[in-house]
Amino acid sequence: MHGRPRYPRPNTGDPQKLQAAEQRVQLYSRLTSTVLKRLQAGQYDKETLDLAARLLEQNPEVYTVWNHRKRALLATLSKGGDTAAEAVKAELALTQRALEKHPKSYATWHHRRWLVAQHVTSLQQEVDLVNRLLEADERNFHGWGYRQFLMELMQAAPEDEEAYAAAKIDHNFSNYSAWHLKTRLLKKVHHQSPTVTLDDLISAKSSAAAAAEERLVPFWALRQELELTGKNKEEIVSLLQQEVAVCKDILELEDTAAPDGKAASSIKWPSLTLAQLHELLCSVAPSSFDNEQTDVRLLYRQLQDIDQLRAGFYTDASKGSAKILVQSAT
Amino acid sequence: MAVPKDLGLRAELLTAKHAAFIKNFAESTSNFEYFATEHFRMSGVYWGLTAMCLVGHLEDMDEDEIVSWVLQSQHENGGFGGSPRHDSHLLYTLSALQILALYEKLHLIDTEKVISYVAGLQQPDGSFSGDEWGEIDTRFTYCALLCCALLQRQEAVDSVQAARYIASCRNFDGGFGARPGMESHSGQVFTCVGALALADSLHLLDRDLLCWWLCERQTETGGLNGRPEKREDVCYSWWCLSALSILGRLHWISQDALTRYILFCQDEEEGGISDHPEDMADVFHTFFGIAGLSLMGYPGLERIDPTFALPVRVVRKLRPAKSAPIST
Numbered sequence: 001m002h003g004r005p006r007y008p009r010p011n012t013g014d015p016q017k018l019q020a021a022e023q024r025v026q027l028y029s030r031l032t033s034t035v036l037k038r039l040q041a042g043q044y045d046k047e048t049l050d051l052a053a054r055l056l057e058q059n060p061e062v063y064t065v066w067n068h069r070k071r072a073l074l075a076t077l078s079k080g081g082d083t084a085a086e087a088v089k090a091e092l093a094l095t096q097r098a099l100e101k102h103p104k105s106y107a108t109w110h111h112r113r114w115l116v117a118q119h120v121t122s123l124q125q126e127v128d129l130v131n132r133l134l135e136a137d138e139r140n141f142h143g144w145g146y147r148q149f150l151m152e153l154m155q156a157a158p159e160d161e162e163a164y165a166a167a168k169i170d171h172n173f174s175n176y177s178a179w180h181l182k183t184r185l186l187k188k189v190h191h192q193s194p195t196v197t198l199d200d201l202i203s204a205k206s207s208a209a210a211a212a213e214e215r216l217v218p219f220w221a222l223r224q225e226l227e228l229t230g231k232n233k234e235e236i237v238s239l240l241q242q243e244v245a246v247c248k249d250i251l252e253l254e255d256t257a258a259p260d261g262k263a264a265s266s267i268k269w270p271s272l273t274l275a276q277l278h279e280l281l282c283s284v285a286p287s288s289f290d291n292e293q294t295d296v297r298l299l300y301r302q303l304q305d306i307d308q309l310r311a312g313f314y315t316d317a318s319k320g321s322a323k324i325l326v327q328s329a330t
Numbered sequence: 331m332a333v334p335k336d337l338g339l340r341a342e343l344l345t346a347k348h349a350a351f352i353k354n355f356a357e358s359t360s361n362f363e364y365f366a367t368e369h370f371r372m373s374g375v376y377w378g379l380t381a382m383c384l385v386g387h388l389e390d391m392d393e394d395e396i397v398s399w400v401l402q403s404q405h406e407n408g409g410f411g412g413s414p415r416h417d418s419h420l421l422y423t424l425s426a427l428q429i430l431a432l433y434e435k436l437h438l439i440d441t442e443k444v445i446s447y448v449a450g451l452q453q454p455d456g457s458f459s460g461d462e463w464g465e466i467d468t469r470f471t472y473c474a475l476l477c478c479a480l481l482q483r484q485e486a487v488d489s490v491q492a493a494r495y496i497a498s499c500r501n502f503d504g505g506f507g508a509r510p511g512m513e514s515h516s517g518q519v520f521t522c523v524g525a526l527a528l529a530d531s532l533h534l535l536d537r538d539l540l541c542w543w544l545c546e547r548q549t550e551t552g553g554l555n556g557r558p559e560k561r562e563d564v565c566y567s568w569w570c571l572s573a574l575s576i577l578g579r580l581h582w583i584s585q586d587a588l589t590r591y592i593l594f595c596q597d598e599e600e601g602g603i604s605d606h607p608e609d610m611a612d613v614f615h616t617f618f619g620i621a622g623l624s625l626m627g628y629p630g631l632e633r634i635d636p637t638f639a640l641p642v643r644v645v646r647k648l649r650p651a652k653s654a655p656i657s658t
Contacts, residue, residue, distance in 0.1 A: 110465040176558040183502040312581035
């Protein structure tokens, strides 16, 4: 249902095409009826299962057919040994064929997960497969979820996983899926000293190619930093002031690069970060930063102009009723 | 593709065309589409009927035929399949109940049987399996809790534990994924926010952070995407918007720009709404486009409840004690 062009209208005019379409419908509906009828009668012979496989290769979301294949496999699996291993291998090959054509099929991914959970297959092979898939489509969340499932089964070291995420980010800085993984692992790997996240802050700022939401990572990192390290108030204020200085530097750089203010999108993120940092400073040490309040309102007013789609958010933020960063850090 | 200033024939919601498109789709029972979508037809019928209801054309559809078909899709275990020939699943059990609610026919089913199916799928950690085969997904939590709410049997499942499970799926960006540790996705966000609303547990989310992430989903076209750096698509007009609506932050996006994007995705010749402008229209996107417009108060449309995904009028009848919608 996604990405099919409206024009030319399908099957209009050409009688040959119409006939081919009709034939396709008949073949498909006959195949479906045969398969469902036999499976529902508990007929799990080779011919039926082959027909079922043919149906699933065409339309892998037909979950009922996968269900029957699981029932059929359970009988084989109970025999154990090579018979079980061979059956699982063949079934994995079928899901692989289906996923190659339909890499976002929920039912197929679940079937594969179910197969792997039978513990008769090599997990490393699965990792290699999903890594290849994530090279072809680095944002396929089914693939990322499956990878996570494997890592849990293998009890992978978070350090290794962090290295995988880092390599993905290295390849494409704007891989949000990899950033997501990184945030999860940083908590596990650096739970004692999350200062490492400040590196992310700097790399996020220095990469002009970074798309919007990776900029959220620094916010998150800062929250972690403040929550986990038990810094005292002076240390927090000094850390935030360092960050404020970095944002101001970036804004100045952007200003020099595009003095006419055309590069609105490039000043959005440092401006928003700066506004959030100011808010945080005000909440950490209210008395010493009264004058920051004006700065914040001014920043949000500018943001309203340069990012008009979200004007409503900035209006609320300027009134102090939309806080991304402050909430859990204080 | 940028949305032109002058939308021409698409400047208005082509209500009659869309109603005809849905009716025509429902009656086309010999094309490939019809057979290839059989396994999720229950949801297809729900999308189509709810859209018809929102545009005031529900009576164009054959109620008796639809209700009897829905009843035929219920199985011995109490659940409903995507159609009579398909196994029970929570996704289609919810769609079936939503259809029956639209027609005020929920009394035709054995409530306890359905409830026992739904409750039986809850796991010790509070999550729900979609069916007997163990797939876990936050979508199924929403389905289960909404089934219980529609049948007014909320106490039949452990909604405290269900909400805790949803909270365990919360990510650094405030969003939610399908399972703990999975990336945030607007579709999952809708189901998680809906589930938390149904479990009276919205305090478990970080409202500002999540809503900011959701409003960042609006792209220059005015349309909404599902995840950072992805293309906008009409279906997110429902996923993102319903969550923003439940959380009272609809005004954080430009509703004008989104309205124009949805209208531009209409097919002015054959009716229907598509994912992107100039793609082929389908019932799924027609429903989500119309539902999004309804949430934004588009003139002439019935209002939809963002949590129940049913017309407010229908929800009010279900829950006479409390006044729907339960959210703003």
